[in-house]
Amino acid sequence: MHAGNLxxxxxxVRGARKVTVFTGAGISAESGIPTFRDTGxxxxxxxxxxxxxxxxxxxxxxHHPELVARFVLGVIEPVARAVPNPAHHAITRLQQRITxxxxxxxxxxxxxxxxxxxxxxxxxxxxxxxxxxGTLVRTLHRADLQALAQHLQGMLHDNVTLLKLLAxxxxxxxxxxxxxxxxxxxxxxDAMAEPDWQRAQQDAQWCELMIVVGxxxxxxxxxxxxxxxxxxxxxxxxxxxxTGEFGGIFLKGKASEILPQxxxxxx
Ligand code: NAD
Numbered sequence: 001m002h003a004g005n006l007x008x009x010x011x012x013v014r015g016a017r018k019v020t021v022f023t024g025a026g027i028s029a030e031s032g033i034p035t036f037r038d039t040g041x042x043x044x045x046x047x048x049x050x051x052x053x054x055x056x057x058x059x060x061x062x063h064h065p066e067l068v069a070r071f072v073l074g075v076i077e078p079v080a081r082a083v084p085n086p087a088h089h090a091i092t093r094l095q096q097r098i099t100x101x102x103x104x105x106x107x108x109x110x111x112x113x114x115x116x117x118x119x120x121x122x123x124x125x126x127x128x129x130x131x132x133x134g135t136l137v138r139t140l141h142r143a144d145l146q147a148l149a150q151h152l153q154g155m156l157h158d159n160v161t162l163l164k165l166l167a168x169x170x171x172x173x174x175x176x177x178x179x180x181x182x183x184x185x186x187x188x189x190d191a192m193a194e195p196d197w198q199r200a201q202q203d204a205q206w207c208e209l210m211i212v213v214g215x216x217x218x219x220x221x222x223x224x225x226x227x228x229x230x231x232x233x234x235x236x237x238x239x240x241x242x243t244g245e246f247g248g249i250f251l252k253g254k255a256s257e258i259l260p261q262x263x264x265x266x267x
Pocket of ligand 1: 023024025026027028029030033034035036037038105106107108123213214215216217218219239240241242243253254255256
């Protein structure tokens with residue numbers, strides 16, 4: 001990492017009164033939740049054009065229920081086991097000192113589990129089950145996802161059918177997934193999760209500093225948020241092991257190593 005950039009970032013955090021942290025899948029990578037686009041990510045085995053929208057998923061479930069069982073397992077199993085890592089905890093510490101909001105594209109609930117408040121989950125949450133009208137039906141716990149993952153794993157040893165797949169959702173989670181109840185997650189073609197999306201856009205106008213952590217910036221409209229902040233002259237710090245995308249001060253490296261350093265040194 002460029003030492004000059006680290007110093008600049010520390011200075012910016014020290015001077016800021018209103019901070020927004022914008023996070024993507026990379027912040028949870030070190031909690032054991034793989035990103036989707038990196039090598040070995042879920043999209044390599046399950047192409048997004050088939051699996052990342054409800055219509056495609058239903059079609060796949062009809063024709064290839066075993067594939068869908070493996071896809072669901074691929075999504076929920078790492079989340080079921082995950083705990084917050086030092087990057088999530090560093091944001092909580094930052095929030096204890098400076099007014100801070102968090103906009104996350106993640107559906108894994110790890111910011112809240114680390115004790116962070118004012119988290120905008122713009123792509124929804126794997127833990128919230130909603131009905132057709134969008135009303136919250138049930139909030140799941142990590143243990144529920146663990147039970148479902150275990151059940152699906154057992155099922156994969158057998159012949160997976162659509163009926164068995166639906167029965168496993170009903171029996172383990174106590175809900176009917178036949179288009180009636182579903183997790184409140186935003187897939188391709190879906191509207192962004194509200195009221196969080198509205199609040200995220202307000203944050204982009206409100207913050208004096210935006211810290212962008214672990215996002216490829218390829219998912220829109222989410223990626224508009226750092227661009228909006230940048231365009232109105234808000235300084236941006238970007239933490240990523242590969243590259244920065246928003247023209248900010250780039251800190252190359254892993255979120256769990258860099259973010260705690262920045263927060264600690266800015267005290
Ligand atoms: P992405 O998969 O497109 O990109 C991940 C980014 O994280 C990459 O730029 C990568 O270089 C970076 N990264 C990898 N390891 C890192 C680390 N240790 N520290 C910091 N950065 C690291 O992810 P995205 O941009 O968030 O978009 C993918 C979509 O998939 C999002 O909508 C997100 O909701 C969803 N998703 C969520 C989770 C989750 O909830 N944990 C996991 C995977 C994907």
